Amino acid sequence: xxxxxxPLIFELSQETRTGFSLPDFDVPExxxxxxxxxxxxxxxxPELPEVSELQIMRHYTAxxxxxxxxxxxxxxxxxxxxxxxxxxxxxxxxxxGFSHIHPYQSPETVQGALHLMYDLQExxxxxxxxxxxxxxxxAGAHGEWTGLMMIRAYHEANGDYNRTKVIVPDSAHGTxxxxxxxxxxxxxxxxxxxxxxVDLEDLKRVVDEQTAALMLTNPNTLGLFxxxxxxxxxxxxxxGGKLYYDGANLNAILGYARPGDMGFxxxxxNLHKTFTxxxxxxxxxxxxxxxxxxxxxxxxxxxxxxxxxxxxxxYDRPKSIGRVKPYYxxxxxxVRAYTYIRTMGHEGLKKVSEYxxxxxxxxxxxxxxxxxxxxDRHCKHEFILSGxxxxxxxxxxxxxxxxxxxxxxxxxxxxxxxNVEEALMIEPTETESKETLDAFVDAMIQISNEAKEDPEIVxxxxxxxxxxxxxxxxxxxKPVLSYSKE
Amino acid sequence: xxxRYLPMTDSxxxxxxxxxxxxxxxxxFADIPENIxxxxxxxxxxxxxxxxxxxxxxxxxDQNVTLKSHTSFLGAGVYDHYIPSIVDHVISRSxxxxxxxxxxxxxxxGELQAIFEFQTMICELTSMDVANSSMYDGGTxxxxxxxxxxxxxxxxxxxxxxxxxxxxxAVIHSYAKGPGVEVVEIDHKNGLTDLDQLEREIDENTxxxxxxxxxxxxxIEPLAKVREIVDTQKKTMLITSSNPLALGYLTPxxxxxxxxxxxxxxxxxxxxxxxxxHCGYFATTKKLMRKVPGRLVGQTVDEEGRRGFVLTLQAxxxxxxxxxxxxxxxxxxxxxxxxxxxAMSSLGKQGLKKMSWMNIQKAAYMKKQLQARGMKVAYEGPxxxxxxxxxxxxxxxxxxxxxxxxxxxxxxxxxTDEKLDGHMLIxxxxxxxxDEIDDFVKELGDIHGQ
Numbered sequence: 028x029x030x031x032x033x034p035l036i037f038e039l040s041q042e043t044r045t046g047f048s049l050p051d052f053d054v055p056e057x058x059x060x061x062x063x064x065x066x067x068x069x070x071x072x073p074e075l076p077e078v079s080e081l082q083i084m085r086h087y088t089a090x091x092x093x094x095x096x097x098x099x100x101x102x103x104x105x106x107x108x109x110x111x112x113x114x115x116x117x118x119x120x121x122x123x124g125f126s127h128i129h130p131y132q133s134p135e136t137v138q139g140a141l142h143l144m145y146d147l148q149e150x151x152x153x154x155x156x157x158x159x160x161x162x163x164x165x166a167g168a169h170g171e172w173t174g175l176m177m178i179r180a181y182h183e184a185n186g187d188y189n190r191t192k193v194i195v196p197d198s199a200h201g202t203x204x205x206x207x208x209x210x211x212x213x214x215x216x217x218x219x220x221x222x223x224x225v226d227l228e229d230l231k232r233v234v235d236e237q238t239a240a241l242m243l244t245n246p247n248t249l250g251l252f253x254x255x256x257x258x259x260x261x262x263x264x265x266x267g268g269k270l271y272y273d274g275a276n277l278n279a280i281l282g283y284a285r286p287g288d289m290g291f292x293x294x295x296x297n298l299h300k301t302f303t304x305x306x307x308x309x310x311x312x313x314x315x316x317x318x319x320x321x322x323x324x325x326x327x328x329x330x331x332x333x334x335x336x337x338x339x340x341x342y343d344r345p346k347s348i349g350r351v352k353p354y355y356x357x358x359x360x361x362v363r364a365y366t367y368i369r370t371m372g373h374e375g376l377k378k379v380s381e382y383x384x385x386x387x388x389x390x391x392x393x394x395x396x397x398x399x400x401x402x403d404r405h406c407k408h409e410f411i412l413s414g415x416x417x418x419x420x421x422x423x424x425x426x427x428x429x430x431x432x433x434x435x436x437x438x439x440x441x442x443x444x445x446n447v448e449e450a451l452m453i454e455p456t457e458t459e460s461k462e463t464l465d466a467f468v469d470a471m472i473q474i475s476n477e478a479k480e481d482p483e484i485v486x487x488x489x490x491x492x493x494x495x496x497x498x499x500x501x502x503x504x505k506p507v508l509s510y511s512k513e
Numbered sequence: 514x515x516x517r518y519l520p521m522t523d524s525x526x527x528x529x530x531x532x533x534x535x536x537x538x539x540x541x542f543a544d545i546p547e548n549i550x551x552x553x554x555x556x557x558x559x560x561x562x563x564x565x566x567x568x569x570x571x572x573x574x575d576q577n578v579t580l581k582s583h584t585s586f587l588g589a590g591v592y593d594h595y596i597p598s599i600v601d602h603v604i605s606r607s608x609x610x611x612x613x614x615x616x617x618x619x620x621x622x623g624e625l626q627a628i629f630e631f632q633t634m635i636c637e638l639t640s641m642d643v644a645n646s647s648m649y650d651g652g653t654x655x656x657x658x659x660x661x662x663x664x665x666x667x668x669x670x671x672x673x674x675x676x677x678x679x680x681x682x683a684v685i686h687s688y689a690k691g692p693g694v695e696v697v698e699i700d701h702k703n704g705l706t707d708l709d710q711l712e713r714e715i716d717e718n719t720x721x722x723x724x725x726x727x728x729x730x731x732x733i734e735p736l737a738k739v740r741e742i743v744d745t746q747k748k749t750m751l752i753t754s755s756n757p758l759a760l761g762y763l764t765p766x767x768x769x770x771x772x773x774x775x776x777x778x779x780x781x782x783x784x785x786x787x788x789x790x791h792c793g794y795f796a797t798t799k800k801l802m803r804k805v806p807g808r809l810v811g812q813t814v815d816e817e818g819r820r821g822f823v824l825t826l827q828a829x830x831x832x833x834x835x836x837x838x839x840x841x842x843x844x845x846x847x848x849x850x851x852x853x854x855x856a857m858s859s860l861g862k863q864g865l866k867k868m869s870w871m872n873i874q875k876a877a878y879m880k881k882q883l884q885a886r887g888m889k890v891a892y893e894g895p896x897x898x899x900x901x902x903x904x905x906x907x908x909x910x911x912x913x914x915x916x917x918x919x920x921x922x923x924x925x926x927x928x929t930d931e932k933l934d935g936h937m938l939i940x941x942x943x944x945x946x947x948d949e950i951d952d953f954v955k956e957l958g959d960i961h962g963q
Contacts, residue, residue, distance in 0.1 A: 033622075033820070036630050036858050047864035050595055052871055053947040054878035059870070062877065063895045067733055069764050069866075073637035077861045080599055087603040087627070087855060094623030096611030104613060111518050112611050115563055120786075121601070124574025129587050130788030131924050132578060133912060139576030140787050146558075153556040165649035165789065166844035168831070176690065205831035205841035209660075211691040214836040252544045281555075283542050288549045299844065306613040307848030308624040309646065309808065311790030328683075348690075350683035353590065353652035354788025366570060372560030375516045381538050382521045388541055389529040405533075405541045432619050443832070460520040461529065492619040495816040502813035502825040506802065508643050509633040510812075 033093075036086050037510050040076040046083055074512065093493055094308075095437050101463050105409045105440035105452025106200065106248055108278050108300035113370070116303060116363035125362050130354040134339055140358065141338035144331055147365040148315075154368075154376070155274070155294050156287025157317030161326050162356040167275060169351065170295030170314030171206035171242070176348045177293060177318065177325040178240045178269050179210060184325075184346065190239035190268070196225050198249055198444040200275060203242045212239055219446055223249040223402035223411075230262055238268035245272065245289065246279045246407035248444045248452070250387065260290030269293065277301045278456070279384055279407035282377030286317075293318050302364035313360035327351045382457035383408040386464060390455055393468045397475040401447050408456070414449035422478040422485045424449040429496065430477070430488035434470040514560050580785060580921065584949045588899050588940020589729070589924035590651070590678050590777070591785045594758070595868070595944055597859040600782040604852050614808065614847070618823045625822035628810040628847065631854045638760045639774040640767025641796035646808040647850040648793030648842065651777030652681040655723065655754045656688035657795065657806045657840055658773040662721030662750040663694045664839075665804055670695045670718045674706035676732070677725040677754055679929035685723070694720070704732040704892030704901065712742050721750040721773075726766055727759050730938065731876070731899025732892055736769035756780060757794065759897045761869030773797045782856030783849050792849035803829060806840030871943040872898035879941045879950050886958040891936060899940045901926065901933075904961055908937045911960055918956045 060068050078086070095102070102109035120126065128137050148160040164170035175193065182190045192215045193207035204214035217233050220226040224247070234241075241263045245253045253259065260270055272286040274296035281301070286294045298304045299312035306312075318326060328347045329340035340355075371379065384407050391400065391410040399413040414424035428438035428451075440452040455464055477485050489495065521529075526538070535541060542550075561569070580593045587593075604610060608623065615621030615628075628646045635644035648654035659671050673685055675698050682698070689696050697714055700707045706724050715722065722743050726734045736753065743751045750772035755765075758780040766774045779791035797805060803826060811825035831838040860868060876898045880890050883902055891901035904911050908925035915922040923940065926933035941950065 033626070035626065035633075036854075037633065040861075043863070044861075045863060046599075046859045046861055047597065047868075048595075049864060049868055049871065050944050051946070052874065054875055054950070057874060057877045057881070059873045059877055063733060063763070063873070066737060067735075067764050067895065069760070069762055072862050072866055073634075073761065073765075075634060075637060075860065075862045075865055076858050077863065078858060080597075080859065083599055083855065083858050084602070086858075088606065090623035090627055091603075091606040091608040092623065093621075093626075094608040094612055094615075095617075095620040096608045098607035098611045102611075102613075104616075107613050109611075109613060112607070113518060115567065117605070117610075119567065119570050119574075122571060122574040123579050123581050124571075124577040126784040126786045127580040127593075128577050128787045129580060129585065129591055129593075129785045129921065131587055131589055131591070132921060133909065133916070136578035136916065136921075137787065139573040142576075143570075143573055150557045156551075165653070166842075168841045168843045169649060169653070172691075172841055176687065179690075201830075201832035201835045201838070202841050202843050204836035205834070205838040208836045208838070209688075209691050209841045211693060254544045254546060257546060257548060280542075280545070283551055284545045284549055285551050288551060290549075305610045305848070306844075307846075308609050308612045308627075308851065309614040309847030310844040311649070311846045311849055312844040313790075327687075349687040350652075350680055351687055352684060352789070353650055353678065353680035356788075357649075357790040358787040359790050366566065369558060369561055369566055369570075370518075370563070371516065372514070373555040373557055374514055375519075375560050376555065376557075378516060378519055382519055382526075384541050385521070385526065385529050385533070385538055388533045392533050405535075405544065407541075428617070429619070432617065437620065438617060458518050458520070461525040489619050494619055494622060494819055494821045497618045497815050497821050497823045498813045499823050499825070502811040502823050503828075506809075506825060507812040508629075508802070508809055508825075509636045510629070511633075 035510050036076045039078050039082055042077060044077045044079055046078050046080045100435045101459060101467055102437040103439050103453045103455050104437060105454040106275055108454060108456060110303060110456035111458035112303055112305040113367060116366045119366045120359050120362045138338055141331060143365055144361060145333055145338050147361055150368050151296060151315055152317055155317045156285030157294055158320045159323045159326060160315050160317040161330060162315045162361050163327050163352050164314035164316055165352055165357050166310060166312035167295060167297040167314045168202040168206055170316045171202055172210055173327060173351045174271055174293040174295055174316050175206055175210035177322055180325045180348050181322060182239055189237055192237045193239055194233055194241040197446045198247055199242065200248060203273060223251045224253050224255060225259060227255055227258060230259060234262055234266045234268060238266050240269040240271045242271040242273060244276050246276050249402055249411050250406040250409035251402060252407055256289045275300060276408060279380055281380040282373060283380055293322060298360055298364040303367045304360040304363045311357050311360055313357040379457045386455040386457060386459060390453060390464050390468055394471055397472050409452060409454035411447050412451040413447055414451060417475060417478045418449050420478045420482055422482050424451055426485045426488060427474050430474045430485045431470065432489040433491045436467060583919050583921045585921035586923050586939045586953060587921045589938055591788060592780050592940060592942055593944060594780055594942050596782050597856060599859055600852050600855045603855045604848055609851060610848050615824060618821060622821060625810050627851050627854060629822050631850045632810060634854060634857045635794045635796050638757045638765060639796045640765035641774050642799040643802045643805065644794060644796040645805050646810055647846040648795050648807060649846060650791045650793045651754055651775060652684040654775035654793035654795045655681045656684045658752045658775050659685050659721060659723060660688055660692055660694060661804055662752060663692060666720040666748045668718050668720035670697060671721045671723060672697050672699050672711060672714050672719055673723040674699050676701040676706050676728040676730060677723060678729050681754060704730045704894055706734055708738055708742060715742060715746055717746055719746055719749045721752045723752045725754040727756060727897040730892060730901050731896040733895045733897060736766060740770050758869050761865040762873060778853035781853035783852050790846055790849055792846040792853055804839050807842045807845055868943050875945055876900060876941040882950060882954040886954050888958060888961060898942055899938055901936050901938055903935055904937050905935050914960050915956060920953055920956065
């Protein structure tokens with residue numbers, strides 16, 4: 028089965044070949060084996076590859092060529108906001124003064140870093156309309172859990188131990204119900220109506236004295252603004268529940284609306300989406316959480332504050348939910364997000380949302396002639412198509428996604444949200460040109476025509492990629508999760 | 514102001530609005546109720562051009578004392594190590610860093626294979642069967658391991674050594690509240706987990722026992738003995754947190770029968786960057802394979818029988834199982850896992866062992882020199898690259914004096930353990946030279962009045 032054209036790095040290994048240059052060993056040698064004791068000295072060395080530096084570089088360069096990123100081509104993966112990752116951000120994050128500082132240095136020696144973090148907290152507070160922000164959570168899901176733990180602590184501080192339910196729309200990201208469970212809640216689903224918005228009647232039905240919170244993405248995962256948000260907030264608040272904002276889709280409303288003004292109590296942001304921290308092939312991200320003043324006492328420890336002219340960490344927070352992560356969050360990603368916000372300012376950020384929304388609506392209107400549009404109204408930064416029509420011809424959404432690979436595109440998110448049949452979720456972002464959008468739409472229309480005239484070409488796609496469709500069943504039935512020499 | 518990331522021209526805009534069938538873009542936002550429409554200007558700084566912003570942020574960065582401007586003996590979970598230049602060149606390939614989770618295997622084989630190789634390297638280092646694609650960091654990985662042990666054994670109590678990283682311990686407490694797991698702390702004695710107390714506390718309700726190996730004080734916990742105590746109960750799991758560099762020279766936890774091994778790969782190719790992003794790893798046994806949090810990459814074949822890789826066993830994950838998922842983790846630390854893979858490839862079998870050995874040697878030299886200078890090294894047991902010295906006075910004040918001499922001193926242990934007032938945790942990695950160690954001992958001795 029081994030494929031010599033694309034070897035694993037372990038298959039390149041030759042005994043005694045080296046790719047390292049360690050610092051000098053310049054102290055007198057001690058008998059450390061005796062100190063450690065025989066049982067604790069490793070007897071079999073880990074089988075790491077023995078390769079030269081050029082071999083490593085070629086190996087990973089070859090791998091990179093087998094990978095599609097935003098810099099390779101259009102990446103309209105809905106709900107992931109695959110926008111351009113500015114190169115300047117990368118340079119700033121790599122400055123020695125930001126990359127080679129230790130979290131336990133005394134605060135006086137890292138005022139530059141703390142200044143940046145503080146400014147970022149304030150900026151994110153202004154953008155979301157929240158009073159206080161923590162930068163600690165490492166990613167969106169981590170922010171969700173952090174926020175829910177705060178809501179739990181808040182209710183418990185009020186002696187309210189029966190609020191065990193978190194309401195989540197059927198169109199919500201999978202992380203929402205998962206975070207609710209991890210935080211010790213029961214996730215309860217509220218239905219969407221024919222408009223694609225939360226069904227107010229159903230919300231009234233599920234909200235009760237056990238409701239801890241409603242988690243909502245606005246605009247929602249269908250790309251639609253929840254226009255009844257004020258009424259929803261009232262329903263939840265009147266019942267004593269709190270409103271949690273999933274910031275995954277903030278890219279649609281920068282400078283147009285703020286979660287704080289909509290009535291949300293706790294908000295997380297995905298800095299790797301809206302604020303251009305790169306996605307990194309799956310991470311690292313950053314998921315700051317903003318709260319109203321009422322929730323400030325519950326924020327994780329420590330909280331960065333400004334005291335006179337000095338930035339300091341406040342550890343004396345008796346009501347805090349505690350630590351959610353060692354140290355202070357994914358600082359390196361926060362530096363990138365800060366650089367971006369400073370590049371754009373209010374004027375730029377508002378244009379970001381304006382253009383992201385124009386791009387999405389433009390594509391939606393061009394595509395609706397060939398594809399089912401389940402919710403025919405202006406969308407925000409993303410929109411949903413259904414492949415229902417093509418499915419009748421024997422071509423599934425998965426097939427169309429694979430066919431898009433032949434055109435050099437990363438496909439949209441597919442089969443999500445789960446409340447739309449054969450869903451395709453398209454998010455162009457503001458950093459794509461009209462030419463790119465048009466070319467993608469043309470490709471989609473061509474694929475739709477192929478579905479009618481020559482369905483096999485779609486069903487058997489992709490045809491041009493370096494590998495064809497993978498046997499995922501085999502992977503799951505007989506898991507091979509690491510390499511071992513035969 | 515021009516915005517170089519925004520390609521839309523006025524004529525594009527007009528054409529697109531026409532196609533949409535609206536006059537102005539404002540109409541597209543008409544569904545935002547008037548009441549909650551934001552009409553002001555966001556209270557953030559005005560946009561700045563690339564040149565001036567670079568200058569400003571460089572000046573901000575320059576305000577910080579760094580691990581390069583000063584000689585650091587600070588560790589406590591974050592270390593200053595040799596990072597091969599090649600690491601940054603690989604992770605700067607934007608095909609890697611501008612991609613997302615490899616959902617489409619046909620155009621993501623690069624990332625998938627890189628993760629598969631990372632998983633393999635972690636399995637090799639820890640001697641475990643299975644490793645995932647990464648976690649946020651060592652602390653949250655440990656907290657996830659604790660909750661997994663409770664879920665799997667259906668028991669509700671874990672015993673956690675106080676000789677683990679204090680911030681990991683704090684994160685365990687926070688995470689345990691969700692599923693209602695009781696966390697019992699086991700004290701440390703002579704720099705090691707108090708095994709007598711562990712023996713007293715363990716019972717049939719114990720889901721897992723957590724120790725760090727080497728522990729927060731640098732001491733090498735006797736894992737074989739810990740395992741014996743764990744084995745007095747049915748199903749109870751041994752969970753260790755391990756600096757993976759140490760495992761280049763120390764017997765890996767897998768060989769002592771650990772059920773879950775986690776830690777942070779920051780030591781391989783990832784700069785300190787003020788505490789994050791680093792790279793948690795999570796390794797376990799075949800038995801627990803389907804309970805692992807986060808992404809797993811598996812090997813398979815394509816339609817032509819060619820070897821390839823895919824995300825697999827996804828039925829564990831939030832995007833499939835929603836509220837029944839084994840964890841809520843979605844984004845992880847993929848790019849940093851790549852950095853660590855490159856560093857581990859670069860070091861290779863020989864280099865990693867040698868680097869690990871050098872850490873032990875240089876720390877042992879530090880200990881000898883400190884003792885020769887009349888300083889009191891707190892614990893006598895075997896250790897990796899960190900040791901505790903009793904400086905007999907407020908460590909933070911000592912560090913201020915050291916800073917004047919060009920040193921970043923060790924971690925003030927009194928910050929998290931009042932019993933350890935006046936104790937400094939010193940890290941000595943392979944990058945410290947004999948001269949730097951000698952100078953540090955001299956300065957510390959002078960401050961100490963020896």
